[in-house]
Amino acid sequence: MAGEANHSNQLEQFMLLAKKAKGPALIALINQLLEAPGVYVFGEFLELPCIQELLKGPNEGYTQLLKMFAYGTYHDYKVFKDTLPPLTETQKNKLRHLTIVNLAANMQVIPYAWLLRDLEVGSVRQLEDLVIEAVYANVIRCKLDQSQLQLEVDACLGRDVRSEGMGCIASVLAQWCRDCESVSASVEQEVGRVGQSRGSHLRALQQIEAEVANISRMISARDISERYQEMDPLGVGEQEGEGSVAGAESRQTPLKMVSELKTFTNQRH
Known part of the structure; x- marks a missing residue:
């Protein structure tokens, strides 16, 4: 006091x-x-x-x-x-x-x-x-x-405290020290387990984020492909003659771009 x-x-x-x-x-x-x-x-x-x-x-x-x-x-x-x-x-x-x-x-x-x-x-x-x-x-x-x-x-x-009582006090303090050491060891073990669990959760989170990113890229590529198909569903035009070949090549360019985009996406995966 x-x-x-x-x-x-x-x-x-x-x-x-x-x-x-x-x-x-x-x-x-x-x-x-x-x-x-x-x-x-x-x-x-x-x-x-x-x-x-x-x-x-x-x-x-x-x-x-x-x-x-x-x-x-x-x-x-x-x-x-x-x-x-x-x-x-x-x-x-x-x-x-x-x-x-x-x-x-x-x-x-x-x-x-x-x-x-x-x-x-x-x-x-x-x-x-x-x-x-x-x-x-x-x-x-x-x-x-x-x-x-x-x-x-x-x-x-x-x-x-009487002098003969000092031994009892020393014994109590020694036991208290042992109890403190035991509690400290238990806390350290628990901290280690929490650290391992946190590492596992972080790795799982990173894996989920990577999968979400892959799915997002796949959805973006599919949307681009569907847009080009709606613009030229057959991939050919109605023009004939000498300009028909050049026109076909021009009309096929978007489809070629979609193919190249898919190839690029697959390579990144």
Whole structure:
């Protein structure tokens, strides 16, 4: 989502402060981070050496609490709350927002009943207020279907991923790449078949055009022949004497022209 860049920028500010903080100042900074309205990713903050050092002392619970916000849900916190630092109301609502994101990443339509159970809120009105807060925080895009009592998800923020979950992600991406290659190969085959079919159609079209042209020439030659025959159906005249031979040759000239035209037409075929 578009808000991920803003979340990362705000996290960087806390990371810079954490590198210089120690003891109570670092604990106070962690509480501020967990309440900050624009921060919903914590993986990079968890990797800081000063945060990892907390695991060796009495403030270990704050590192575990950060892990809960990075990977867990509100229900997970309730299960382990006796071993974790207490949360303010603002921190509880942020963890509830992250719980909504967790559900939205796996379901496109979330029943109100599931949300009421996982967020542990007492009324539909309180639930809808939490969802609206999450929308304004730009961690989820969704629609509240109050008639069907369900949440319709369009998109949601990507949460942090545990290191042990990277293998699963790599496997999914590898399978996606194989599927893309298979689709690409199928498309190339289809393109080849379309190219062959197009070539056959073009050749057939050229053959038809050539036959049409031949027929047109034959029809033109026949029309010329019929016209000359109508002008001199017998091919001879009524004149006699010395001029009769010359006259016959003159009258036979059109027929000779038709014969030559037919011969020319046949040669072209």
